[in-house]
Amino acid sequence: MDLLPRSHTEFSSVDYWDTFFRKRGEKAFEWYGEYPELCGILHKYIKPQEQALVVGCGNSRLSEDLYDVGYRGLTNVDISDVVVRQMTERNAEKRADMKFLQMDVMKMDFPDSSFSAVLDKGTLDALMPDNQSETQEQVTRMFDEVGRILKVGGRYVIITLSQEHIMKKLLQYFPQEGWITRVHKVSDSDRETSQKEMPLPVFIFVFTKFKKMPQMNKILEVCLGGTDTTQRLSCEEDVMRAVKERQHYAMLRQQLQNREVEWLFATDEGRGQLAGTAGFRRLVVVSLQREHPYETMAEIQKELSGKIMELAPPGFNRKIQVPFLSVGADIGTRTVCYEGTSQFSGPYVVEDVEGEDGIIFRNLIFLSNRNAVQSQARMVQENKIPMKKGRRRTRKKIVVDCGYLACQHHRVMVAGLGCLPNIKQLLDTRLDVVLVGLGGGGLPLFLHKHFSKIQMDVVELDQSILQVAEGWFGFQQDERMRVHVTDGLVYLEEQAKQASRSCHVVILDVDSKDVTVGMSFPPQPFVDEECLKNIKDILNEDGLFILNLSCRDMTLRASVVETVRSVFPRILSKKIEDEVNEILFCFPREKDVHESCDDGHMAEFSLEELGNLKESVGVVEKVAKGCSQRWDPTLELTEQLDGLKLA
Structure with missing residues (x-):
């Protein structure tokens, strides 16, 4: 049942809410908690004998629960006539004194000073999804109306994520x-x-109406510590800072709770791998928040060293320098370029990080897994652009370096094009590629820029990620590169039904959101037999399926490889050094391409033992260099396939 709005502007639409409640029926939709969780605070500010108004009541049971404990003066309003009728019918017999009215909170029909309290549970959040001027004006009209209908001394109680x-x-x-x-x-x-469903903390703002008096001191108080202790603050900025601290703490705790169910932390095998990788008997894991301004590892060590030594066991030699290990090398000056929210992956941030060597990298990071960089691009200075006419100064434009591949497994994938038996001819005529998984667009952008004969179809589930790739990572569509915003499984199935077998390469580079299993690339359905058969049906007889596999669970990995082998009879594997990722090159036919000797008993190959493969990879590199004005000197494609193994 699809209840999500097509855009956030629908949250203020009568038609949207009518449809929402018509589809949902009588099942209560609770924003930010139920009565037992909220009653302790609500009872302090709303008394049973008072006349109280609930704005944007929806079909929440909160008003019914308040009525059942003695609140008889409750009036409920909602913009949706559908939910008003539903709630009136639901309460006609048991709660005859409770009123439900269809009304717009920005223009209410009540006389001035009609109520002693107004209760808002999530309505403000729904009406204010952004900070646009039109939204601001709507919210101001609602606040004006609340102030008009409240008595002096009345309370406006707002339940919000703030x-x-x-x-x-x-x-x-x-x-x-x-x-x-x-x-x-x-x-x-x-x-x-x-x-479990709402990791963000819920706040209740209580505003008590007083007559505005000149030079009156503002009264600002917070009660955020889980007790009744109230703290008086001096300014609005202090209030915001106190609330933000609680939000940051809650997010950090949620991250730690989420990591408890990750395969690496939640299973004996995972913890064993973590301990073995660290190589020490005791390991302390420290998570740096994105707000930390550290620019170097030395600064981090300086702050942490004292705290780490407090955890040292008795008798430990205090003169020994405790080693520090870093998961990533992206410590440096951070500049947030953009923040957004993906329907499928949650909040994300695009940021530029300047390292100690002055090189700037642009990262895409999902905050649900903020310790991992989802996509990365290297930034370079474009030709100087003159400032306004009459000025001598010039400014430098920072752009994405299309000749740089940040991910090692992407470099291996590009080199793997040399596995195609007729790669030289295809690079001179037409090479059809299907790539499932766009991310920041680094891999398809590189292929498009460096191989002029490639025709590419990119499949991406998330429209917001496409917008990020185009807006911040230099990705562009044209007649040679098209993006299909759809489910990759559905796309592969539809293409297989056409049975054209016209595709030369299918690349699967899509991550899994399920952290409870030991496989982060790809999601399990993509390596089920049905999907693999669809991929094979798309491929030309001499085609190639390239799979990015990242699996810590060795039992699961063996099962996946066996399933792939049941569809693709010959598989070569390239393990990425110092990473969990490995790239599988899967062939629809029994005979290995470029093979010059019987490898039936061979477990590992060099490029020379695979005959013409080294020469073919050299062709790939030569063509790529010839199409590019900027080439990364560290990208030696002919070295990327050393250590291939028969999977």
Whole structure:
């Protein structure tokens, strides 16, 4: 049942909410928790005998729960006539005194000073998905209406995730009007069930209406520590800082909780691999937050060394320098270029990182796995561009280096084109490639720029990732490179039905979102027999299937390879040094291409033992260099396939 809006603007649409509640029916939709989790704070600010208004009530059970414990003066309004009818019918017998009215919160029909309290559970968040001027105006009209219908001394109680733009709006509006501000954090201990679905902390803002008086001191208070202790703060910036600290803490805790179920941390085999990789009896893992301003590993070591030594066992020689290991080499000055949210992968950030050598790398990072760089590009300075007319100064434009492949496994994939038996002819005429998995677009961009005869179809599930690739990583579509925004499994199945066998290369480079298994590339369905047969049906008889396989679970890896072998009779494997990834080159026919000797009993090959393969990879490199004005001197394609093994 598809209930997601096509765009965030639909959150303020009557038609969207009518459709939403019509599809959902009577099943309650709870924003940010249920009554048991919220009642401790709500009862402090809304009394049973008061007249209270619930705005944007939806089909939440919160009003019903309040009514059942003695709140009789409740009026509920919602923009959706559908949900108002549903709720009226649902409560007609048991809660006859409770009212449900269809009404726009930006233009309500109530007289001035009608209510002692207004309760908003998620409505503000729905109305303010962004910070655009039109959105700001709508929210201001709602706040004006709330102020009009509230009595002096009345409370506006808002249950919210308190995103930064929402928090700014709240603290710009109400304190300036002379209202008392108090912020509560919903206790985590009360949210054990919801926490699994809602990793972000929930806050309750309480604004108490007072008459605006000149030179009146602002009253700003927070109660965020899980107790009743209230702290008075001096300015709105301090309130925002206190809330953000709680949000950062909650996100960090969620990351650590999520890592507990990762295969590497949650299984004996995974933990054994981690310990073996580290090579030490004791290992302390420190996660650096993205907000940390460290520029060098030396600065990190300086701050951590004292704390690490506090964990040393009794009798440990304090003069020994404890070694530090780094998962990545991207420590440096970070500049956030863009932040967004993917429907499939959650929040992400695009950032430029300048290392100690001055080289700038642009990274795409999903915050659900913030320690891993999903895509990376090297940035270079383009030709100087003159400033405005009449000025001597010039400015330098930073652009993506299309000749650089950041991922080692992408370099191996490019070299693997030499496995095609007629690669020289194909590079002179036409080479048809299907790539499943766009990411930042580094691999398809390289292939497109360096091989003029390649015709490429790229398949990407996530529209937002395509926008990131085009907006920040230099990716462009044209008549030789088309992107299909669809499920890769569906695309492969549809192409297989055509049975044209016109494709020369299929590349599978898509990551899995399931961290509970030991395979991060690809998702399991892509290596099931049905999908593999579809790939084979797409390929030319002399075609090549290139698979990026990253699997720590050796039992699972063996099963995957066996399934691939049942469809592709001959497989060559190239293990990426110092990485979990390995690249499988899979052939639809029994006979290995370029093979000059009987390898039936051979477990490992050199390029020379594979006959003409080295020569063919040399052809690939020569063509690539000839099409490029900028070539990475560290990219020696002829060396990428050393150490091939028969899988």
